[in-house]
Amino acid sequence: MDKKKISLPRLALKFGLIAGVAIVYCAVVGMTDRFTGRTIVNEVISLGDFLFVAFALVAGYAVAKPRALPGDLVPDRARPPAVAYGALAGVIAGLVTALFLVIANSVNLRLVLISVTETLIDKMSYGGSVGSALVYMTLGGALLGAVGASLWLLRERARNTLMIAFVTTIVFSLGEPLLRPILTTLLLKVRLTTTWLFFGGGLSRVGAVVVFVTTALIYYFWKQRGGEVRGRMQELPEAQRKGIRIAAIVLLIAFLLYLPNLLTSFLAEVLGTVGLYIILGLGLNIVIGYAGLLDLGYVAFLAVGSYTTAILISTRHPWGLEWSYWMSIPITILVAIVIGIMIGAPVLRLRGDYLAIVTLGFGEIARIIVISDWARPVLGGAQGILGIRAPAIGDLEIRDPEKLYYAILICVLLVAFISIRLAASRVGRAWNAMREDEQVAEAMGISIIGYKLLAFATGAALGSISGIFFAIKLGSVFSNSFNIIVSINVLALIILGGMGSIPGVIAGAFVLVGLPDLLREFADFRLLIYGAILVALMLFKPEGLIPSKRRKRELHERESEEEQYEERAGGGGTEPVISTS
Amino acid sequence: MRFALPERLSLQKIVQLVLGLLLAVIVLVSSMKTINTGNFSGSQWRSLVVSGIALGSMYALIAMGYTLVYGILFIINFAHGEVFMAGGYTAFFVARAFSDSGFLAENPIMSLIVVFAVGMLVSMLIAITLERVAYRRLRGAPRLVPLITAVGASLFLQNTFRGLYGAQVRAYPEVEMLSGSVSIFGMPVGKLSLLTILLAAVLMFTLFTFITKTKTGRAMRAVGEDKEIASLMGIDVDRTIVRTFAIGGLLAGAAGVLWGLIFQVGFFMGFFPGIKAFTAAVLGGIGNVVGAGLGGLTLGVLESVAPNLLLTGWDVPSPNQLTDVIAFTVLVFVLIFKPGGILGSDEAEKV
Numbered sequence: 029m030d031k032k033k034i035s036l037p038r039l040a041l042k043f044g045l046i047a048g049v050a051i052v053y054c055a056v057v058g059m060t061d062r063f064t065g066r067t068i069v070n071e072v073i074s075l076g077d078f079l080f081v082a083f084a085l086v087a088g089y090a091v092a093k094p095r096a097l098p099g100d101l102v103p104d105r106a107r108p109p110a111v112a113y114g115a116l117a118g119v120i121a122g123l124v125t126a127l128f129l130v131i132a133n134s135v136n137l138r139l140v141l142i143s144v145t146e147t148l149i150d151k152m153s154y155g156g157s158v159g160s161a162l163v164y165m166t167l168g169g170a171l172l173g174a175v176g177a178s179l180w181l182l183r184e185r186a187r188n189t190l191m192i193a194f195v196t197t198i199v200f201s202l203g204e205p206l207l208r209p210i211l212t213t214l215l216l217k218v219r220l221t222t223t224w225l226f227f228g229g230g231l232s233r234v235g236a237v238v239v240f241v242t243t244a245l246i247y248y249f250w251k252q253r254g255g256e257v258r259g260r261m262q263e264l265p266e267a268q269r270k271g272i273r274i275a276a277i278v279l280l281i282a283f284l285l286y287l288p289n290l291l292t293s294f295l296a297e298v299l300g301t302v303g304l305y306i307i308l309g310l311g312l313n314i315v316i317g318y319a320g321l322l323d324l325g326y327v328a329f330l331a332v333g334s335y336t337t338a339i340l341i342s343t344r345h346p347w348g349l350e351w352s353y354w355m356s357i358p359i360t361i362l363v364a365i366v367i368g369i370m371i372g373a374p375v376l377r378l379r380g381d382y383l384a385i386v387t388l389g390f391g392e393i394a395r396i397i398v399i400s401d402w403a404r405p406v407l408g409g410a411q412g413i414l415g416i417r418a419p420a421i422g423d424l425e426i427r428d429p430e431k432l433y434y435a436i437l438i439c440v441l442l443v444a445f446i447s448i449r450l451a452a453s454r455v456g457r458a459w460n461a462m463r464e465d466e467q468v469a470e471a472m473g474i475s476i477i478g479y480k481l482l483a484f485a486t487g488a489a490l491g492s493i494s495g496i497f498f499a500i501k502l503g504s505v506f507s508n509s510f511n512i513i514v515s516i517n518v519l520a521l522i523i524l525g526g527m528g529s530i531p532g533v534i535a536g537a538f539v540l541v542g543l544p545d546l547l548r549e550f551a552d553f554r555l556l557i558y559g560a561i562l563v564a565l566m567l568f569k570p571e572g573l574i575p576s577k578r579r580k581r582e583l584h585e586r587e588s589e590e591e592q593y594e595e596r597a598g599g600g601g602t603e604p605v606i607s608t609s
Numbered sequence: 610m611r612f613a614l615p616e617r618l619s620l621q622k623i624v625q626l627v628l629g630l631l632l633a634v635i636v637l638v639s640s641m642k643t644i645n646t647g648n649f650s651g652s653q654w655r656s657l658v659v660s661g662i663a664l665g666s667m668y669a670l671i672a673m674g675y676t677l678v679y680g681i682l683f684i685i686n687f688a689h690g691e692v693f694m695a696g697g698y699t700a701f702f703v704a705r706a707f708s709d710s711g712f713l714a715e716n717p718i719m720s721l722i723v724v725f726a727v728g729m730l731v732s733m734l735i736a737i738t739l740e741r742v743a744y745r746r747l748r749g750a751p752r753l754v755p756l757i758t759a760v761g762a763s764l765f766l767q768n769t770f771r772g773l774y775g776a777q778v779r780a781y782p783e784v785e786m787l788s789g790s791v792s793i794f795g796m797p798v799g800k801l802s803l804l805t806i807l808l809a810a811v812l813m814f815t816l817f818t819f820i821t822k823t824k825t826g827r828a829m830r831a832v833g834e835d836k837e838i839a840s841l842m843g844i845d846v847d848r849t850i851v852r853t854f855a856i857g858g859l860l861a862g863a864a865g866v867l868w869g870l871i872f873q874v875g876f877f878m879g880f881f882p883g884i885k886a887f888t889a890a891v892l893g894g895i896g897n898v899v900g901a902g903l904g905g906l907t908l909g910v911l912e913s914v915a916p917n918l919l920l921t922g923w924d925v926p927s928p929n930q931l932t933d934v935i936a937f938t939v940l941v942f943v944l945i946f947k948p949g950g951i952l953g954s955d956e957a958e959k960v
Contacts, residue, residue, distance in 0.1 A: 057772025140702045142775040322753055324760065374945045381685045382944060384756055385887055389937030392884075396933050401926040512880075516764060523757060556768035562761025566754050567746055 036113040039091045044117035044173075047087035048124025054079045055128065055152060058143035059553055064151050066549050067230035068201045075549065076151065078198070084121050084169050088114030088176025106180035118173020122165035125152070133158045185251050193244035200239045201230040205546040206295065213290045284437055288430045296429035298545045300501060303436035304494050305541040308518045309533040310443045311490025316519070317528030317576070318456060319483035320463030321376070322384040325391025326518055328371070329364050329488045331398065331510040333495020335407060336360040337416070338505040344415030346405065353419040360496055361489045368488025369481055376480040391515055398507040412506035416499050426500070436497055443490055447530050450486075459483055513555065517541065520558040523565055526572025535574055625946060632942065642922025649917065655796055657913050663802035663871070665909020666809030670864035671886035672893070672901035673816060674736070674857025680896035681833040681853050682748070687759030688739055690883015691766035692858050696732030697865025698770055698874045701781055703727045708782035717786040725866050732862030733855050735766065740854040745847070763883075771876035778875035787870065805867045812860055813902050819856075820898060829853055833896070881933060885912075888940040894950030903951055912936060
């Protein structure tokens with residue numbers, strides 16, 4: 029891979045500097061200051077400290093990661109000297125941070141960099157002087173870097189166990205606002221409390237140890253026995269395996285149906301929002317993941333859905349239509365499809381990049397028109413449209429978060445089902461072919477424009493369904509709910525989960541929409557983190573975290589081709605090696 | 610082949626023709642109606658055109674970055690608007706410091722030069738870093754990948770500067786030398802507009818000469834044609850690409866400072882100018898340097914004149930709220946009728 033000779037000192041310098049710059053970056057954009065308010069483990073570590081800890085650990089880990097020399101296999105473990113260089117990387121990271129503190133302490137940076145305040149410097153030097161901070165940071169960095177590096181001295185199973193347990197502990201702690209009420213309700217039924225587990229906004233010390241050890245044990249056990257279980261599952265006859273799978277899905281659905289009973293109504297509302305984003309994500313997933321068209325103005329369809337519903341339903345709209353929901357839903361979807369085709373038609377025959385910008389433009393046009401004075405008589409301008417009735421089935425009004433949760437859940441299941449069936453259908457295969465190579469697909473008789481329009485229209489329809497719920501949820505429609513951030517949010521959650529992967533979209537929505545709602549500390553840095561996630565994923569893992577199989581193969585096509593080529597070249601050389609590039 | 614049959618008039622061509630005629634009629638009728646209302650005097654139209662040219666010069670400067678990068682790497686550097694923002698926003702602090710210390714009033718020319726230099730350098734650094742960190746690894750990746758990276762980088766930069774400098778919108782200190790206006794052919798032209806137009810013209814002319822006359826410029830064009838062959842000819846492809854980004858950054862930084870002097874600066878200032886400059890680049894024919902300049906000017910004038918000219922006649926309230934719609938509508942129409950842009954070929958690349 030890397031042509032330059034790999035030398036540990038150089039790696040230590042590189043990763044140490046990167047970690048140091050990252051730590052300072054977090055401080056100057058205000059993350060560190062904001063995050064120190066949140067506990068991870070009571071009286072041991074806060075989220076702000078965690079930034080330093082995490083970067084130093086990762087630096088050490090990255091330095092010690094064994095790298096293969098050309099022609100060798102990648103060794104499983106590192107040799108002991110790597111630990112020293114891991115520590116060196118940590119020291120460098122610590123020194124960079126300390127240097128920043130020294131500068132910030134002597135020069136008033138606050139005139140330009142608004143986050144570099146006295147309190148920040150105080151917090152980062154733990155109340156002591158900057159000189160003492162220098163010592164802490166260097167020693168702490170050395171220790172953490174060494175710990176990170178020494179992970180590579182362990183066997184793979186032990187290493188993975190430790191890392192998974194560590195990450196789970198952090199996730200548990202960050203998930204406190206969600207997990208605490210659920211666990212409290214659950215444990216109350218068996219007469220236990222959670223007071224020993226959580227403290228403040230994070231885990232208590234005992235809790236942290238318990239979570240760490242439990243996860244480690246479970247993971248270790250699963251690694252030892254998991255293969256057996258899976259093997260036995262494979263041996264079962266097809267019918268039985270199918271039965272188990274269906275049972276698992278039924279169990280999952282039962283859990284989802286029972287969930288609101290465990291939650292406060294705030295959490296039910298958060299879940300509702302997550303559900304809306306799952307619908308949006310699945311819709312955009314068809315456009316981006318299946319058909320490979322980058323739509324950056326997806327919010328326009330959310331707006332179309334919301335506003336059409338509002339105009340048709342509202343009791344306070346000047347047109348006074350006041351239709352029933354059952355009539356308005358098909359019309360709304362139809363309007364969205366028509367608008368989707370209108371937007372798509374002029375640009376779909378061009379390169380994908382143009383589509384991205386044009387859809388972005390349309391998203392903005394939608395927003396500008398909505399807030400303009402010109403459209404005020406119809407769309408209400410900045411005041412929006414009020415008086416959207418709750419839909420009712422018989423006497424049952426769907427307005428409070430719990431009922432809306434069920435409605436959205438049904439819709440999510442429906443949309444997910446449609447997505448799954450579409451992927452496997454003739455249309456889905458045509459989209460795949462088109463995404464992988466337009467010209468070849470066209471030569472195979474696939475109408476490119478037709479299928480692109482179909483993808484666009486399907487996406488629009490699903491987006492508008494989400495819009496309908498959005499209008500119902502708020503009971504009103506306001507222009508400022510429909511900005512570019514929504515589009516970016518949906519894009520980010522698809523990319524995180526993996527383009528074209530339905531479980532990916534769902535997981536992505538929980539992480540990117542649910543978590544920031546729960547962790548208010550992240551709210552200010554939400555977009556920053558999205559941006560970083562998008563770039564990092566595209567650079568290192570373009571197929572996403574839960575990739576669909578096909579997509580993964582596609583994105584690593586070249587590597588696997590290279591591997592095959594190497595295999596062939598190395599395999600005795602009987603075959604003629606022809607360079608095709 | 611005996612003789613070429615006249616090409617069959619395809620459905621697409623017919624639709625285009627009808628749409629084009631319709632558009633022309635709408636523009637004509639709307640303009641007539643507006644002119645008949647007599648709401649605007651001749652000098653008002655002229656000053657709208659002048660401010661449109663100034664605006665267009667800034668779009669043109671930013672559009673250079675898009676068009677250069679596109680011409681060489683075939684990616685839309687979506688984060689270029691943020692490169693522009695970085696320079697304009699950072700130079701603000703220098704300008705403010707000069708203004709506070711009195712240096713700006715004492716020696717305005719010197720301090721303006723320093724302010725411009727800082728803005729241009731910061732933008733250049735950001736552009737180079739962007740290339741190194743985000744794009745270099747992605748050469749040859751499926752086309753969706755660098756585009757999404759660019760969107761991510763744009764968000765990241767925007768919010769980084771929000772974290773660094775704060776979320777509020779700020780105005781550059783008043784430069785006395787640049788306030789007021791001069792009379793050109795009996796028409797008053799704001800000094801700031803004049804500076805913008807002149808500076809943009811000088812920078813773009815320099816760029817044009819650089820690309821056509823120097824060795825580096827030739828290398829850039831060669832890399833744009835074919836990277837592999839260029840590298841076989843002894844061109845350092847990586848370095849050439851870095852230089853391309855650097856030049857785009859320098860021009861965007863200059864535009865950023867100009868933008869700050871005329872309007873205001875803030876972390877979100879790059880978004881709209883970025884998209885519009887891209888529109889300008891497409892309008893002129895993406896990949897074409899002269900085209901980007903022309904496209905920028907056209908878009909600037911259209912934006913400044915069109916809302917008033919087309920919408921006032923129809924009694925649309927506050928037409929200037931719809932200014933941004935014009936740019937995007939222009940983009941869509943260009944893509945429908947002449948996807949290659951004014952100076953480009955007729956067919957936009959498919960692939």
